[in-house]
Amino acid sequence: MEAFFKTHKYLVEHTDAPVRRALMDEIDWSDRLIGIKGTRGVGKTTFLLQYAKENFKADDRKCLYVNMNNFYFQGRGIADFAADFYNHGGEVLLIDQVFKQPEWSRELRLCYDHCPGLKIVFTGSSVMRLKDENPELNGIVESYNLRGFSFREYLNLLTGSNLPIYSLDDILEHHEDIATGIIGEHHDVPEYFQSYLHHGFYPFFLEHRNFEENLLKTMNMMTEVDILLIKQIELKYLTKIKKLFYLLALDGAKAPNISNLAHDISTSRATVMNYIKYLSDARLINMIYNPGDEFPKKPAKIMMHNPNLLYAIYPIVARTQEVMETFFVNTLWKDHKVHQTGKDACYMVDDDRCCRIVDAAANSRLRNTAKTIYAEYNTPSGIGRDNHVPLWLFGLLY
Known part of the structure; x- marks a missing residue:
């Protein structure tokens, strides 16, 4: 636990959000379980750390930021860790990339039930459907979207x-x-x-790196991690999803020809529609419908997300x-x-x-x-x- 507090202190002290996001004032921070979804690269990590910086001193042990990328959590669940933090006076646990933890929704439910005085704010991919796909969170989680x-x-x-x-x-x-x-x-x-x-x-235009190359890397991560991992799609289908996205981009903003796309990526029309929905959930494309229509109908137009x-x-x-x-x-x-x-x-x-x-x-x-x-x-x-x-x-x- 000491190592996590040390990392938290360093990150909070060195966080300097370039601009205060409007979402910070839209969230009801009195809720006990808050999910922050958003496209990869829009600044979810900075958002969590900025919240900690605005509300707690860097060495205040009532608040703790952890990232599920840490290999430590391969051997210890969120609920067990949260209970330990809570029993030692913890009040706010900030969990980054919660979907990296197996059975994360069940673990969050255990935290909610067994740690009544603990607030958890977690980040996840825009692909996640917090309530529709995780019934154990219905009625207890409030979900927000952080945009670019x-x-x-x-x-x-x-x-x-x-x-x-x-x-x-x-x-x-x-x-x-x-x-x-x-x-x-x-x-x-x-x-x-x-x-x-x-x-x-995307906030990473502020970094001293080639923006286009950084964005391409981010786009690949959206398909390779956000879509494949969260939707539990086999790796062998990744090339089909990437090719579909590229074909949609080449076609420009217009109605998609589902039959031609199915032929081009060697799959069924139904699978093409599912892949299009995944790309939309990942905030790579936008699907625009005629009034009264919605998925799974074919959209009237597909365009890039931004x-x-x-x-x-x-x-x-x-x-x-x-x-x-x-x-x-x-x-x-x-x-x-x-x-x-x-x-x-x-x-x-x-x-x-x-x-x-x-x-x-x-x-x-x-x-x-x-x-x-x-x-x-x-x-x-x-x-x-x-x-x-x-x-x-x-x-x-x-």
């Missing part, structure tokens, strides 16, 4: 600003005032937006329109429903708002309607008017 950086968080980090979160209603009703205020302070917002689309979603992925897959040339639509869908998805409509570049948000993503220069030549919200990129001033809203403003939603 929003454009707001990215801009705050690089400019030292403190831009607040805006609701969708705020943006649609007051976008001219909001954009004018921000552009007045930061004239280069459009340049920051372009760099965010390329490399701003724009950064489009720049990392060779030899794809990231088309500007596709990048902008990918950004829009991804940033809206946190708190809103997004469906495909029958028109190109048009999406239905929350079943009542039709949004079209367009190039501002091209849109000036199109016939516009008052009922449509035009999310525009390449706006000369970065500021919109009426129902023409600068696309970058939607990056302030979280």
Whole structure:
């Protein structure tokens, strides 16, 4: 136990979160069992350590961070370790990568039942279905998702600003005032937006390593660990899943041809649909449906999960329109429903708002309607008017 406290102290003292994540204030920290899910690489470990740093002194033995990658836990279960920590005055146990522990959900249930004064906060993959696939946790676990950086968080980090979160209603009703205020302070917002689309979603852009190579490594880990390990898929099927992802990326944002994909990776249509769902759960792709449809029906469109992925897959040339639509869908998805409509570049948000993503220069030549919200990129001033809203403003939603 002493070795773990020593490691905890060192990690907390050397943790310096580049930006305070909005999720920190959304979680009800009074709950006893809290799960933090998220895409690999979005900063879940830093999030746990930042929580410890904000609420406990580094040498306070009431709080302890442990990582299930430690070989120690191959010979000792979570419940046994947690009970020892609890009996020595422990109050908050932070468990990183909980899925690396065999029977982790049963172990967490034992902790909950036998250590009534212990709070456990654990991280896991976005592929995990905490309640659906782990009935022993139903009714006792509260699950949250940590996403990659929003454009707001990215801009705050690089400019030292403190831009607040805006609701969708705020943006649609007051976008001219909001954009004018921000552009007045930061004239280069459009340049920051372009760099965010390329490399701003994953926090590891701050590391002194090649971003694309790091992202490719992360994408491979998503398939090799998050999908295969958690979904318990045999290793021999890994190449099929990777090839499917690559084919979907090459096809671009459109409806998938399931029969052709099944032929290309030598499997059944049903298996292709399952693999697509796994890729979606891993936050490698987004599946967009027509209103009223959902899995296991074929999606109306498949696109990459976030724009950064489009720049990392060779030899794809990231088309500007596709990048902008990918950004829009991804940033809206946190708190809103997004469906495909029958028109190109048009999406239905929350079943009542039709949004079209367009190039501002091209849109000036199109016939516009008052009922449509035009999310525009390449706006000369970065500021919109009426129902023409600068696309970058939607990056302030979280």
